[in-house]
Amino acid sequence: MLKRTRKLALNFKILKFFLIPTVLFSTPFFNKIQNANAGLEFQWNQDSSFRRLRWFQRENTRGLRNTIYFFFRPSDRKTDLLKINLGIPETFKSTLKNEKISFCKVRIGGFESRTKCLEDIPADIEINTDESGLRSLNVYPYSPIPSNKDSYAIVLKVFNPRKRGLYQFHSYGQPKGETSSNYLGSWTITID
Numbered sequence: 433m434l435k436r437t438r439k440l441a442l443n444f445k446i447l448k449f450f451l452i453p454t455v456l457f458s459t460p461f462f463n464k465i466q467n468a469n470a471g472l473e474f475q476w477n478q479d480s481s482f483r484r485l486r487w488f489q490r491e492n493t494r495g496l497r498n499t500i501y502f503f504f505r506p507s508d509r510k511t512d513l514l515k516i517n518l519g520i521p522e523t524f525k526s527t528l529k530n531e532k533i534s535f536c537k538v539r540i541g542g543f544e545s546r547t548k549c550l551e552d553i554p555a556d557i558e559i560n561t562d563e564s565g566l567r568s569l570n571v572y573p574y575s576p577i578p579s580n581k582d583s584y585a586i587v588l589k590v591f592n593p594r595k596r597g598l599y600q601f602h603s604y605g606q607p608k609g610e611t612s613s614n615y616l617g618s619w620t621i622t623i624d
Contacts, residue, residue, distance in 0.1 A: 483508075483617035485603065486540070488547045494592050494623050501547055502586040502601065502619055503540060504577070509616075512576040512608040516616075518569040518586055519602035526590045528567070533557050535571050538585040549587065553577075576608050596623050 485508055488501045502518065516535075520528075535555045541547035555573040569586070577584055593599075600620045604613040 483615075485617035485619050487619040487621060488541065489621055491592065492622055492624050494596050495594050496592055498588075498590055498592045500588045500590070500621065501538065502588075502603070503538065504584045504586075504603075504616070505540070506579070506581050506583065509577065509579045509605070510607070511579050513579075513605040514572075514576050514608055515606040515613065516571040516573075516577075516586065517604040517606075517613055518571070519604070520567040520569060521599045521601065522566055523593070523595065523597065524599045524601075525593045525595065528559050528569070528588070528590065530557055530559065532589040533559075533569065534587045535573065536585055536587060538583050538587075540583055549585070553584065592623050598622055 486503045486505065488503070489498055490500075491498045504513075504516075534549070535553045535557070536549035537551040537553060538547065538549050539545065553573055555571050558570040558572070560568045560570065571586060598620055599622075600618055602618050603616040605616045606613045
């Protein structure tokens with residue numbers, strides 16, 4: 433009788449060893465877990481010299497077609513801007529084409545309205561790639577961007593990279609009357 437009890441106890445231990453991890457591992461595959469979009473954004477070097485700018489993207493799934501709006505609100509511009517430089521992260525592997533990039537006056541959407549371009553701003557757009565593979569985007573509007581109550585946006589229509597992660601874009605602007613560009617802020621977009 434004692435031998436039989438020990439054998440049953442050993443069988444239950446072996447069963448627990450194989451059954452419990454199998455159930456725990458397979459549970460997420462059977463239950464569809466909904467994505468929770470948190471109102472939290474991670475940004476590297478969170479100190480006073482970095483400014484977080486607003487952005488909006490239509491799709492955050494990797495490999496899908498996406499429209500990304502990089503906003504310049506009135507609080508982001510202190511003076512009229514002659515030129516805007518958008519630093520693109522090296523890891524953001526997506527093809528950029530001039531015809532898929534635009535600069536416009538934008539209405540920033542919210543709970544009751546959608547984000548959309550109100551008026552295209554005529555501008556020359558230049559994509560730069562240096563020897564190290566770093567890419568940047570220069571926007572030269574035909575007339576300076578005024579520091580009024582309107583919001584503006586650089587709009588990219590691209591395919592999301594195949595690699596998921598956080599991508600931090602930096603923006604520099606050349607104010608009217610100056611020869612060098614100043615830091616405007618950074619956007620951190622997510623690709624799932």
